[in-house]
Amino acid sequence: MQQYPPIPAVGDEAAPEFAGHLWLLEAVEGSILRFQLRESGAIRFGGQQRVYRADDAVPRPCRRAIRHVRERLDRAALRRAVDDVGSHTFVGWATHRERIDYDWERLPPFLGVDVYGAEDAFRPPDATETIFDRLGLDPANAIERERHSRDFDPGSYRIPESAWYDGPAAGVVIRDKRAGRAQLENSEILTQSKSSIASENADSLAAAVATDRRFERVATRLRERGQAPTVDELRDRVLEDVYREEHGRLFGGDRAIDESAFRTAVARRAQRFLGG
Structure with a gap:
């Protein structure tokens, strides 16, 4: 299963210079979750780099997302679409709370972000959205599609409202058609303190x-x-x-x-x- 490189922050040395038309995706709180369909029909899962060998190795906040993918993935549609299902790695967010109390009944447990194909490359964002739709899984919310890079200034960009609760998005992932990606984080969300309900009882x-x-x-x-x-x-x-x-x-x-x-x-x- 293909590893997934971390998405650099805008301004980092690892962030690309964008060219052409951009897609802006709403970033949500959660963890990277990868999966791959095996010939047997079983689904193999992993995090950013680690593969989960057993269900009890899955981090607690990702377990709902894994059940969601198992129940929703249209395996027949995937087999019809590609000759070798094992050659594709699907990547998304297992959505869970850190600071933001989303509308959990509307926010899907898994949101698709990337597809790594048999041609050893990540698919462009428009194709990625279509693929997840066809497989019965929700793609990440596209805030803007096909915005030309010359018309986009990350320094003056204002983080929009979230599609998943009444408040600002946690950030925005910027994508181009050459697999370039970077994340613009909402600094106000990052500085919020986490409330706690932990109890010894x-x-x-x-x-x-x-x-x-x-x-x-x-x-x-x-x-x-x-x-x-x-x-x-x-x-x-x-x-x-x-x-x-x-x-x-x-x-x-x-x-x-x-x-x-x-x-x-x-x-x-x-x-x-x-x-x-």
Whole structure:
């Protein structure tokens, strides 16, 4: 699986000199997530450089995104489109909270950013958007398409409003057709302090984040897929949502979470939600 180079900040030595027409993509908080479809139909996942050999190696805030890709990826469409599915690496953001409280019911768990093809090159941004659409996955939000580089000045560019919550975007990724990329970060977001809800008491922490609303959302998703909610399914999926939507608040403080006790407390709440 192709490694994904870090996106340099605008002004860094590694940042390219852009030419031609640019695409401006909204940057969201999250982690780089790569995946590759194997001939067997299984999906191989990895982070920026590391490949995850087992599900328990996946970072907590990325687990919801991995489930989303497994459930949404149109494997048949990918096999129809390319002769060798293993020659393509797909890259995106596993969206999760650090400082920004997005509208989590609208923001997809995974947003596609790049596709590395069989010709040993990243596809241009217009092709990348089309590919993710056809595979059943959401591409990153394009703020502007085909803006000529001579008309773009990063120094005077104003970060726009986000498509995913009522506030400014975390940044903008600038792309050209030659695989050049750089990120313009929102300095105001970066300087915001992280709030914390970490607690030494697993039961009180579960009560704060494993709410009836979250259980109902998960139960609805299961029913829509023809699955009956069970305690184990509710526990696992609510934990995925919690680790995604509350990551910055759960793990941004000084206190460590007893994850085994927390998992048990969430399971008890799942049992009560089901009336058990």
